[in-house]
Amino acid sequence: MNLSAFLIRRLWQMIPTLLGVVLLVFVLFNWVGGDPAYLLAGKMAGPQALANIRHQLGTDLPLWQQLLVFIQQILTLDFGNSWATQEPIAQIFRTRLGPSLTLLIPMMLLETLLAVCIALLVAAFRGSWLDRSLMVVSTVLMSISLLVYIIVGQYVLAFLWGWFPVKGWSDHWAHNLTTYAVLPILMGLMVSVAPSVRLYRTFILDEINQDYVRTARARGLSESRVLLVHVLRNAAIPIVTNVLMGLPGLLTGAFLLERFFAIPGIGREIILAVERSDFPLIKAATIGVAVATLLTNLLGDLLYRWLDPRVHLD
Amino acid sequence: MGASNPDLATPSSANPPREEEYSAGLWTLAWRRLRADGVGLISLGVVGAYVLLALLAGLGWVAPHWSAEVGTHYAPPSWMGTSAREPDFATAPQPVWPGSVDLYGLQDPLADLLARIHTEPGASLVLIEAPRRTTLPLGADKWGHDVLAKTIQGGATSLQVGLFSAVLATVLGTLMGALAGYWGGKVDDAFNWLYGVLTAVPYLLLVFAIAAVLHQKGTSTLILILGLTGWTGVFRLMRSEYLKHKSREYVLAAGALGASHWRRMFLHILPNTSHVILVQLSQNVVGFIKSEVILSFLGFGVPVDAVSWGSMLNEAQNELILGKWWQLAAAGVAMAVLVTAFSLLTDALRDALDPRLKS
Numbered sequence: 237m238n239l240s241a242f243l244i245r246r247l248w249q250m251i252p253t254l255l256g257v258v259l260l261v262f263v264l265f266n267w268v269g270g271d272p273a274y275l276l277a278g279k280m281a282g283p284q285a286l287a288n289i290r291h292q293l294g295t296d297l298p299l300w301q302q303l304l305v306f307i308q309q310i311l312t313l314d315f316g317n318s319w320a321t322q323e324p325i326a327q328i329f330r331t332r333l334g335p336s337l338t339l340l341i342p343m344m345l346l347e348t349l350l351a352v353c354i355a356l357l358v359a360a361f362r363g364s365w366l367d368r369s370l371m372v373v374s375t376v377l378m379s380i381s382l383l384v385y386i387i388v389g390q391y392v393l394a395f396l397w398g399w400f401p402v403k404g405w406s407d408h409w410a411h412n413l414t415t416y417a418v419l420p421i422l423m424g425l426m427v428s429v430a431p432s433v434r435l436y437r438t439f440i441l442d443e444i445n446q447d448y449v450r451t452a453r454a455r456g457l458s459e460s461r462v463l464l465v466h467v468l469r470n471a472a473i474p475i476v477t478n479v480l481m482g483l484p485g486l487l488t489g490a491f492l493l494e495r496f497f498a499i500p501g502i503g504r505e506i507i508l509a510v511e512r513s514d515f516p517l518i519k520a521a522t523i524g525v526a527v528a529t530l531l532t533n534l535l536g537d538l539l540y541r542w543l544d545p546r547v548h549l550d
Numbered sequence: 551m552g553a554s555n556p557d558l559a560t561p562s563s564a565n566p567p568r569e570e571e572y573s574a575g576l577w578t579l580a581w582r583r584l585r586a587d588g589v590g591l592i593s594l595g596v597v598g599a600y601v602l603l604a605l606l607a608g609l610g611w612v613a614p615h616w617s618a619e620v621g622t623h624y625a626p627p628s629w630m631g632t633s634a635r636e637p638d639f640a641t642a643p644q645p646v647w648p649g650s651v652d653l654y655g656l657q658d659p660l661a662d663l664l665a666r667i668h669t670e671p672g673a674s675l676v677l678i679e680a681p682r683r684t685t686l687p688l689g690a691d692k693w694g695h696d697v698l699a700k701t702i703q704g705g706a707t708s709l710q711v712g713l714f715s716a717v718l719a720t721v722l723g724t725l726m727g728a729l730a731g732y733w734g735g736k737v738d739d740a741f742n743w744l745y746g747v748l749t750a751v752p753y754l755l756l757v758f759a760i761a762a763v764l765h766q767k768g769t770s771t772l773i774l775i776l777g778l779t780g781w782t783g784v785f786r787l788m789r790s791e792y793l794k795h796k797s798r799e800y801v802l803a804a805g806a807l808g809a810s811h812w813r814r815m816f817l818h819i820l821p822n823t824s825h826v827i828l829v830q831l832s833q834n835v836v837g838f839i840k841s842e843v844i845l846s847f848l849g850f851g852v853p854v855d856a857v858s859w860g861s862m863l864n865e866a867q868n869e870l871i872l873g874k875w876w877q878l879a880a881a882g883v884a885m886a887v888l889v890t891a892f893s894l895l896t897d898a899l900r901d902a903l904d905p906r907l908k909s
Contacts, residue, residue, distance in 0.1 A: 256747030264763050379889035381840065383847055383863045384882040391870045484752060491754075492844065506755065507848060510762040518759050526750040 246537070250530050257526040258307060265515050266302055271295065275513050276319060306519075315520040320512040325520045328505060335405060336501035338412050339493065340486050343421045343428070348479050350425065351432035352468075358433070359440040360463055371437075374430035382427045386496045389423045403498040420493040435478065439471045446470075473543045480536040484529040576825070576903075583902040590898025596891035601713075604706035613699035616857055624874045625690035627697075689876035691865060700857050701880045705888070707858040711772050711842040716834035718777030723784025724820075724827055730785070731792025732815050741785070749782050757841065761850040768853055772845065776838045784830045791823040825903035832896040836889055843885060859885045 273289040290296040294305055309315050315325035358367045394402040400419040406412055443449065444467055452462045491503025498504075502521070509517040574582070584590050606612040658664075688697040730741035748756070760775050795801060796819065804818045845851035846860025859881045866878035 252743060253746040253750055256743060257750050260747055260751075261759070264759060268763050375893055376886070376890050379893060380886045381843055381859075381863070381882065383843065383860075384878070384886075387863065387867050387870060387878060395871070495848075506758060510758045510848075510850065513762060513765075515762070518762055522751055522755060522759055525752060525755055529750050529752070 243534075246534050250534075253530060254526065257523060258310065261519050261522050262303055262306055265519055266295070266299065266306075272319075272513070272515060310523055315516050318509075318514050318517050320509070320514045320517075325516055328517065329502065329520070329524065332500055332502045332505050334409065335412070335499050336490065336494070336503065338409050339417050339420055339424075339499055339501060340490055342413065342417065343424050343490070344479065344483070344486060346421065347425055347428050347432060348475070350429050351436055352475065354429070354433045355436035355440055356463060356468065358437055359444060359467075360459070362441060362444075371434070374433050378427055378430035380427075382423070382492055385423045385426045386492065389419060389426075390496065393422075394419055403496065405499050416497070416499070420490075420497045420499065424490065424493055432478075436471070436475055439474045440467060443467045443470045473540060476543065477536045477540050480532055480539065483532050484525055580825070580899075580902040584898055587898050587902065589894055590902065593891040593894040593898065596887065597895055600705060600709060600888050600891075603702060604709040607702050607706040608710065613696075613702040616695060616699040616703040617855075618696075619694040620690070620696050622690065622694055624692060624869070624872070625694065627689040627876050688880050689874070691874075691877050692869070697877050697880050700862060700877070701859075701884050704857045704859045704862050704881060705884055707769065707852055707856055708839050708842055708860075708885070709888075711769060711776065711852075711858075712835045712839035715773045715776035715780065715838045715842075716831050718773065719780040719834055719838075720784050720827060720831045722777065723781035723830070724788050726781065727785045727788025728792050728815050728820070731789040732796050732811070732819070734793075738789075741789070745782055745785055748779065753779065754841070754844070757845065758850070761845065767851065769856060772842060772851055776841055780834060780838060780841075784827070784834070787826055787830060788823065791826055792819060795819045795822060825899075829896060829900050829903065832892060832899055836892045836896065839885070839889065839892075 271290070272293060272295065273286045276289050276293075277285050287296070294302060297305070313326060317324055318328060354370070358370050361367050390402055394400045401416055403416075405416050448470075449462060449467060452466050453459075457466075490501065491507050493499070494501040494504035495507050506518065506521050508514070509521070584594070603612060607614075688701065690697060691700070726741050726744075730738045751759075756779050757775055760779070764771055764775070792815075796814075801814055801818055804814050809818065842851055842858065843860035843863065846858040847864045848860075849864070851860055852858045862877055862881040866875075866881060869875070870878055
């Protein structure tokens with residue numbers, strides 16, 4: 237099957253899923269959520285004020301019309317204004333994406349690099365005390381809550397020892413990256429490296445038992461060359477896909493880091509929206525992240541095919 | 551299933567002959583393998599102890615009054631002793647309530663009323679506060695709550711949420727996976743669509759969205775949210791198990807003997823997938839406990855009159871600046887030990903139930 241036909245088919249298949257997400261979000265916020273007018277009007281609202289708010293929000297329309305309005309909002313990428321700050325939703329996401337990426341891209345790169353190195357190391361010494369003790373250490377490390385890492389790290393490293401600023405953000409991305417993002421990235425790595433090491437270790441061990449590795453060894457290649465060139469190149473296929481698949485989750489997964497370190501990113505904005513019952517923002521974020529997830533999954537499949545020609549797409 | 555394995559058929563003549571007629575079942579074999587696994591056995595013991603403690607705390611036999619103010623303000627752990635620098639609140643003279651307070655030269659309009667309340671016979675019913683302790687085994691928090699009791703009760707809350715939501719998610723996932731995998735076709739398409747929709751949104755974002763909409767905090771709400779959104783992993787695995795098993799000979803034979811679809815699905819296939827279910831259940835408990843802690847920390851989880859490790863960590867965040875680290879340490883260590891034990895138990899269960907995986 238050629239590439240364009242594959243792409244068209246996959247994009248076509250996304251439509252029912254996306255419609256499902258739209259329906260899920262709509263049911264949650266326009267039906268389960270009840271009447272938002274009471275939320276917005278405050279404690280002492282007359283019937284006239286409530287009716288006014290309902291009219292402004294469009295919640296006085298029948299449900300099917302509200303659904304059409306919502307779909308129209310999605311197609312035009314115009315989700316209106318935030319209920320809490322009256323800032324246009326589109327602008328909120330545009331301005332919050334930069335800080336999120338400044339935090340997440342270095343974190344993702346470092347995590348992958350560290351995890352692959354450690355996984356190669358433990359795979360090279362598989363079954364030895366090094367392998368076993370590193371696996372136990374990683375199980376313990378990933379059992380400690382990210383909350384504990386952040387609270388202790390912020391207190392000890394930033395507050396007591398003064399190595400980093402406790403929290404904050406500036407207008408220059410280079411300054412942010414070298415000053416403000418360092419501690420959050422470090423804390424994020426504490427919990428994210430260990431699960432990746434465990435996963436990548438199994439990927440590498442899967443490859444180590446293959447025939448081509450025995451052949452390479454029989455040809456008299458050094459163990460490091462076998463591991464770094466032959467095994468790693470093949471194990472890279474699931475690793476790269478795994479990294480790519482984790483991207484959309486990262487975007488929201490870093491909300492704790494963004495909240496603690498006062499980084500004006502998307503994750504922090506979502507938490508604020510949940511606290512303020514800012515429904516339009518949560519709706520837009522959910523739809524946006526769902527689209528991003530579906531697209532990265534597709535990209536992951538394409539990359540898989542490109543890296544491993546044996547894989548057939550169907 | 552493992553009858554052909556020569557290691558497992560123990561040819562011991564000492565056994566009474568009627569026992570040799572049966573080969574050991576899956577669970578007996580799994581238990582034997584788990585017993586031989588030291589790490590697995592220890593983690594099983596730790597998890598068992600936590601569950602027992604949570605059960606006793608839930609029944610009110612252990613640490614029933616976590617919200618009683620038994621200690622002084624930030625009483626340190628006993629083994630640290632009371633530090634001399636700390637003002638001793640217990641022995642400090644308590645301020646005596648005066649009959650009237652001079653507020654900016656104004657006479658307190660309630661002074662007469664208060665004086666009457668204090669002199670009337672009902673005054674003897676006023677709660678006389680028990681002397682507060684200056685140290686507690688694990689210290690006290692801002693209000694003088696015993697941190698040890700809080701940690702035990704918080705563990706009970708977290709375990710309750712983790713276990714019940716994991717059971718709910720596993721039952722839902724198993725049921726849907728069974729239906730989708732067994733029937734295939736349109737049923738499969740429908741469940742796959744639902745699966746695709748729920749997995750398109752990152753898990754915590756979905757949980758947040760539901761928490762934002764529901765507005766009512768409570769342990770049962772939390773269990774419902776986590777359970778109703780967390781079944782996708784179980785569904786995927788169970789669907790593929792049913793796809794694999796439905797055309798196996800034993801299922802076809804059952805069908806030929808006239809077993810109904812329902813009977814084939816839940817009496818024939820389900821027991822053969824029980825090891826997958828058990829491992830998934832164990833894995834889900836860990837995941838849901840972590841989610842509960844994060845949600846409670848952010849204030850979307852347990853209500854204010856309940857305590858959980860998440861709400862303890864939330865308080866501990868501000869206490870640490872004052873140098874009061876014991877609540878953070880208690881909640882953090884208690885959670886880390888449980889999660890480590892549960893993760894190791896999951897690994898041990900997987901090894902014990904599916905020995906082919908162990909290469």
